[in-house]
Amino acid sequence: MDITNLVHSFRIQDFFDILLITFMIYGLLVWFRDAASRFVLVGIGILGIIYYLARSFQLYLSAAVLQGFFAVILLAMVIIFQEELRRFFERIATWGRFRKSGRVSTLHEEVEIIVQSVATLARQHTGALIVIQGADPLDRHLAGGVPLDGVLSQPLLESIFDPHSIGHDGAVVIDHGRVVRFGCHLPLSTNAEKIGNLGLRHTAALGLSERTDATCIVVSEERGTVSVAFGGRIDVLKSPTELGMILERLYGKKMPKGGAGYLLGWFRRNPLEKATAILLASLLWVAFGYQKDLVRRDFTLPIEYRNLSPQWVIEGTKVTEAKVTLSGPEQAFNLLNPASLRVSVDLSGIREGRQEIELTNDMIRTPANISVVSVSPSRIVVSASRLRTAVFPVDVRTEGNPPPGVVLQRVEVKPTHVTVLVPKRFVGTDLQIPTEPIDLKKITASSTVTARLITPPEVSFEGGKPLSVEVTIRVRPRAAASKGAASAGSLD
Secondary structure (H helix, E strand, C coil), rough: CHHHHHHCCCHHHHHHHHHHHHHHHHHHHHHHHCCCCCHHHHHHHHHHHHHHHHCCCCCHHHHHHHHHHHHHHHCCCHCCCHHHHEEEEEEHHHCCCCCCCCHHHHHHHHHHHHHHHHHHHCCCCCEEEEEEEECCCCHHCCEEEEEEEEEECCCHHHHHCCCCCCCCCEEEEEECCEEEEEEEEEECCCCCHHHHCCCCCHHHHHHHHHHHCECCCCCCCCCCEEEEEEEEEEEEECCCHHHHHHHHHHHHCCCCCCHHHHHHHHHCCCCCHHHHHHHHHHHHHHHHHHCCCCCCCCCCEEEEECCCCCCCCECCCCCEEEEEEEEEEEEEEEEEHHHCCEEEEECCCCCCCEEEEECCCCEEEEEEEEEEEEEECCCEEEEEEECCCEEEEEECCCCCCCCCEEEEEEEECCCCCCCCECHHHCCCCCCCCEEECCHHHHHHCCCEEEEEECCCCCCCCCCCCEEEEEEEEEEEEEHHHHHHHHHHHHHH
């Protein structure tokens, strides 16, 4: 790879391209970091590196096999990472959930209420399960429960977990300083290694922490101990006072300070994942996005005539297509939509008569990384004429014959003449403006119909809108005609 060419060909679009892919990879690395399936993700990444090396060293068989494999792996990833992908999209939908104004001042108060309540319940050996909701929605993970939406307080928590309360055996969900639901049942963990000899509350807390970013606090009814489950891990605390430090730390991550402090904190978190994401995004750009050798492609494009004044008309047959040769990287042509390309000819400066117009490269709008090499034909000939005002008679067109028993007497049209715009060559001729055909088979009695005028391609009406005329068709019964003929015979 020529480093010099790479630097010179690097565009601002490539920077944003790499930046976007970096954020996507970073999000995947962070959200899959604590998942059991992360090893599968690592395996896919290794195969991606092998595929890149196979392409670089022109190992055609290996590259073809791996390319087919990656076509199938997309479906496999949906199956393998279905839970992680669901969380990924839920996180996107709830972005910024914890950055609401006015929340920071109440965090310490909430933490103090939870810590004091848990300490009291632990001393009394009263079992409890408290869920502090994070950014992930919990509705699909909860079963049962009673909506409450009450202000968080120590008496409320202690009354819910009172052994005589209906919500004693369930979980309490806290969100933004309010108890939103109590008596809930949580999904149970299936990780036998982590469960060990833990009770049902601990198993439920661990199960929810494996599926969401919620923080679960468990008070053991038998031992009076306090445990915290978060991120698929559960730890037994030495004392209830340790809970305060843990909650302060967790809330601090959810509610970071704004401004420069927040940005600095974000850059300090997960440095390995950020570096890995930048490296992988850069490698992907070099492998698939780097504009290497230029190629040429031929296209047949339509010619678009624009900015022609309504007072002008192009006479004769116009050239409608041009052969255009474009140059650019292969990747750019893969993203190109040929239907969006056209040769745009500006006729705002048209003159009377025949004239040549040069087809230049700037008449074709292409993406920034694709250039126009040649246009064929390089010149086209057009014949333009300024329209003149003229008055021509209306020619009523009919088709068919009147029904049996009806005789056509005469056809009248109003107006008899119309004013139109025509090229110079039509002025002084015997041109007639025809109507749309009128079907005489439908005429059973004298009547007046409205007929639209039809103009030749080079003739137009003032204002651009087609005109209509009123056509009166007068008929009489055939019997009257026969009687008249008989009377004339008797006189002879």
